[in-house]
Amino acid sequence: MDIGQWNGYLDAIDASLEKGMAAKEVVCSITTGFRIIPSLRNAPGLNPYHATVADIGYGFDAVRGTIRRFRNGETISLGKEMLVLDLDTLRISEKQLSPNFELVAKKATPENYELIxxxxxxxxxxxxxxxxxxxxxxxxxxxxxxxxxxxxxxxxAIPRL
Structure with missing residues (x-):
């Protein structure tokens, strides 16, 4: 693959993550706001949901940082491995989002349905x-x-400490 194609794919990955990051920023604000809503404050899943949103933000930053390093011409030992690890870890975090969110959503009352x-x-x-x-x-x-x-x-598979 020539450098133009390589950069084209990196651009596509980066653009997609930029859009996802915008959605994540709003979700982060909403999940923080859930803590002041009495019916949601102690909802099962709220803490893991909020943590998953944060993990996704870190994942977006990690992938975009790796892409930035590639674009800056930095020679990265195991660079492709970093990109795969970052993208796949982001995918895993995203898979945790919905189940945790749905636990929170079960406790929503009609006045919170719009936020949900x-x-x-x-x-x-x-x-x-x-x-x-x-x-x-x-x-x-x-x-x-x-x-x-x-x-x-x-x-x-190495657990976080």
């Missing part, structure tokens, strides 16, 4: 852009994606 529906829509946008970025990453690396993913999955 807006959050649900934004969560879908985050999922869409995360999955799109992963598709672009897979297209960028082709068959190499799965080989790299197998190598980095052991690192993903």
């Amino acid at each position: 529906e807006q959050s649900r829509f934004l969560n879908q946008q985050i999922a869409h852009h995360t999955n799109e970025a992963n598709r672009f990453g897979k297209a960028l690396l082709g068959k190499e994606w799965n080989v790299i993913l197998k190598r980095v999955q052991n690192v993903q």
Whole structure:
């Protein structure tokens, strides 16, 4: 693949994540606001949901940071591995978003339905852009994606302290 194609895929990944990040910023504000709503304040899933939103934000930053390093011409040992690890970890975080959110949504009262529906829509946008970025990453690396993913999955399995 020539440098133009490589950069085209990086641009596509970055653009998709930028849109997902915009949705994530609004979701983060809403989830913070859930803490002042009596019916949602102690809802099961609120803390894991809020943490997942934060993880997604960190994931967006990680992928975009790796792309920025590539664009700046930095020679990165294991750069492709970083990109795969970051994109796939972001995908895993996104998979945790909906189940945690739905636990919170069960405690919503009618006056909160508008916020719940807006959050649900934004969560879908985050999922869409995360999955799109992963598709672009897979297209960028082709068959190499799965080989790299197998190598980095052991690192993903290390629990956070």
